[in-house]
Amino acid sequence: MLKIDNIHVYYGAIHALKGISVNVNEGEIVTLIGANGAGKSTILRTISGLLKPKTGELLFEEKSLLGYGAQNIVKQGISQVPEGRRIFANMTVLENLELGAYIRKDKKGIADDMGNVFKRFPRLAERKSQIAGTLSGGEQQMLAMGRALMSRPRLLLLDEPSMGLAPLLVKEIFSIIKEINETGTTILLVEQNAHMALSIAHHAYVLETGRITLSGTAKELAASEDVRKAYLGG
Template identity: 80%
Template sequence: MLTVEDINVYYGAIHAIKGISLDVPDGEIVALIGSNGAGKSTTLRTISGLMKPKTGKILYEGHDIAGVPAHKIVGMGLCQVPEGRHVFANMTVLENLELGAYLRKDKDGIAKDMDDVFKKFPRLLERKDQLSGTLSGGEQQMLAMGRALMSRPKLLLLDEPSMGLAPLLVKEIFNIIKEINESGTTVLLVEQNANMALSIADKAYVLETGRITLSGTAKELASSEAVRKAYLGG
């Protein structure tokens, strides 16, 4: 579904992404793990059109989308849930979800997807008229994911969904990511919590200082000594 070929990305003079290539097969969960500052978020921002690679290709369903504006990429079925959630704090939960569907015109489909989001995240239904800025961190993460689902994505990019959440909530969020995938959405997951990421992923890549240093099935990486020492606490 997505193939990134040898992309190089710069912040001014800083060479942030150094020739990385990766594949996200249709229907799978692919995890991108690595420590803080490794370039994981930059990779996602480049795929979703918020940054432009200096060189390389980003092929989504066979089309090179490198340099395509972000809103057009969303319209093609590729949507990102940003790190830090970024809900619209002064708008209600319902208004945030409606914004997720801003490119769509199919009222019946939007209503059905709204029901689906409320089934996945019952807490959002309870708080639908509440201002999003008053939600807890976990509820805001659910809202950010629900808002992305309202665009009906074929490929969902998730940037650090567990960040700042209590362990019980992390488990809940990861169960929902699995559920989203099982209902037909392909997922590219960026996550510092390598244990959780590898427990639900099909395949994974390790990113270190802008380069991919390891790749394989999630099982292979979970049992790799180098990965265990660096990311899995021994």
């Protein structure tokens, strides 16, 4: 579904991604793990059209994404839940979700998807008239995910969904990610909590300073001694 082939990305003079190649098959959860600054979020920002690779190719369903602006990437069927949630803090929960569907014109479909988001995240239904900035961290994460789903993506990019959340909420968020995948959405997940990420993913890539150092099935990586030592606490 998504093929990233030998991309090089720079922030000014800093060579952030050095020949990265990643494949995401339809229906999978693929996770990118690695330390802070390894380049995980840069990959998602490049797919989303927020950064332009200097060289390399990005193909979504066999069509090049290069040259598309961020809003057109969403129209292709790719949506991102950014690191730090980035909800619209001064708007209500409902307004945030409506903005997630800004590229759509099908009123009935939008209403159905809104109903599905409220079923999946009952707390958002209870707080739909509440100003989003007053929600708890976990609720804001749910809102960011619900907002991304309102564009009806075929590929969902998730950037550090567990960041700053209590362990119980992390479990809940990961169980929702698994459920979103099981209902037909392909997921590319960037996550510092390598243990949780590998527990739900099909395939995984390990990044170190802008390069992929290991890749394989999530089970293989979870069993790898190097990965255990570096990311799973021994």
